[in-house]
Amino acid sequence: MPIRRSAPRALSLPRRSLHLPSTVSRRTVLRGAAGAGALSAMGGLAACGGDSGAGSGSITLGSRSGDEAPRQAEDAAIAAFTEQSGIEVEANVSDNETFQESINSYLQGDPDDVFTWFAGFRARFFDDQGLIGDLSDVWEDIGGGYSDAFRDASSNGDKQIVVPVSNYPWAIFYRRSVFEENGWDIPETLDDFVALCEEVQGAGLTPVALGDQDGWPAMGTFDILNMRINGYDFHIELMAGEREWDSPEVGAVFEQWAELLPFHQEDPNGRTWQEAAQSLLNRESAMYLLGLFVGEQFPEEERGDLDFFAFPEIDPAIGAGDLDAPIDGYMMPASPANEEGAKEFLRFMGSAEAQDILIEASPNSIAAHNDADTSGYTELQNKAVEIIANATGIAQFLDRDTRPDFASTVVIPTFQAFLNNPDDIDTILSDLQAGKERIFTGGES
């Protein structure tokens, strides 16, 4: 058969044809290196931590304020600092997520003289590893401007490690016009809240927006339910690994959550928090439990219509005074190249003057300093000041109050599983507990 005979002769051909590149270029097919795009997306991770300027007249700042508004705010504050002190600040900026994910290697490598970070457990965790500089002497100068709550959140034991600049409350946001048109009242208790949700459903709206595709927004719901049902102290102890996740107390939180879940948007795991905010903006949802930054999703002219109220009381003995109000601030690594300059900068950022500049340019949070100028605040910001000032307990948010590895590898998957199937609470609890035991006992060093 001719077919048979020709085949063996041809066997030598494909060997040559394996030299793909030459064939490719000859045929002028698109040349792009396969997968290069994937790599470049990861490339940024290692690119933080530039060389320290070393000179006594300059410092470097590692910043996670990559978005436009916070960037402008920080640049304005830096300019004011340089003018005042004569110290140049070189800002090495990465986007928020990249900075957070690489913080570990960043701090162990060649970190900048100061860097942006969070207060609370999430700061102490790195101090316990010996990676953070002591700011107690800075606090002697700036401490008078802060409340005890800020001092506690910025301290690890007796020493201070964070200079807080701003914070923002988590609460239930709504559009005032929507509530007025429908004659809805602000709920004071859980019964009010459930009745309101039923009324909202009757009016054809979704009562509560929820988007948990990124995994963290549902933590806010857990936090507030846990603080309302079990109190602030239990919540903080649970976060610190001193309480059990399969306890009846935590079980009660999930049962309550499962009861409220039908009032939330369906399929939350398939929706980003921005999309959920859009549903509030478009009057499809009536309420949305989120941080003050929800305002970023509202166009300028609609922001006046945005309002919030505290999550209603569940247990009268506990009240409704606890909330999540995460604090953002600046920290110094254990051995910065220019410690004097770094502390000078931190003293400045811990002043009312610097925080006024920051907040003015980026109004989705409020200044941490007691003497900050609130005259330019929006109505919403004033309300935020008030709710935080009257708080009985201030938590930092789940992923800032507990070990970050526990939050990202255990809490997020189990919370998402719960949102998919709220009936199987026992499995959720045992998965959380198993993860807690593994990470809290195994990770100790």
Added chain:
Amino acid sequence: MATTSVPAPPAAGPTGGRDRPARRLRLLTRQDRVVLALMLGVPAILVLGIVWLPALGTVLLSFTNWNGIGPVSEIEFIGARNYTDVVTTYPPFDTAIRNNILFLVVLFLVATPLGMFMAVLLDRELRGTTFYRSALYIPVVLSLALVGFIWQLIYSRDQGLLNAVLGLQGPDAIAWYGDPNVNIWAILVASSWRHVGYIMLLYLAGLRGVDPSLKEAAAVDGAGQARTFFSVVFPVLRPVNIVVLVITVIEALRAFDIAWVVNKGRNGLELLGTLVASNLIGEASLVGFGSAIATLLLAVSTVFIVIYLVTILRGEEQR
């Protein structure tokens, strides 16, 4: 067959085979030997240093509880606890295994054949071939962030193109990313979209190397298009087929990128690759635990590598 006039036939007589290769070696000058040593040694060192040493390090770390902070001397060994933990207290692991197998099956049965089919179609001189080829290959070139954004626009539950086209709104809408029974298929479509372009390009290059007279001969003998491909072209392309097969297996095992941009590989999108990343990368890396998963992935990959090598070597012997 081999006559004595040929200088160094590989199939020499049974007696002459011993001393001949030795004499040949001595024919090499010193310079030849240095060049040879460099050409073999440098890649060998690179492979050892960049691939096998870190791999070995990963295996070692998988027996520790290191969190990525502090000196290496303080690392504490905890035996096989990470492995038992992975299997017993880490529910995403089972899902990840299932998803990786699903990836393998779908890429092998659907995406790879589709890519080969596209290559065969485009190998014929159609009008606008360059355009079609570019269109199919573009997904491979696009950056990961862009790919994630494109599919978010399509799969978004409330605002996505797909639900709008299907007329699914409100409570009927399908959460393509949110429903853990659906989203892996959504990701498979997105991954296949890239894989098809990749395979197409590889296979097209292979097809270009086929002697056209083979196809002409087959046509003269009365073979149809399909018969020509399966009886002549496909067997001739055996080496390319093997490359394509290996790439398919590798792509399935290291599947990572699109699931990661969607939701960091959670909620039904767990893959071995994303589990390794989410445990290793991050603020407080669980280096030991993540390494245990990586080691398991390495073990699975090794099985496929061994199968591949055995097949290749056996194939070479048969020649």
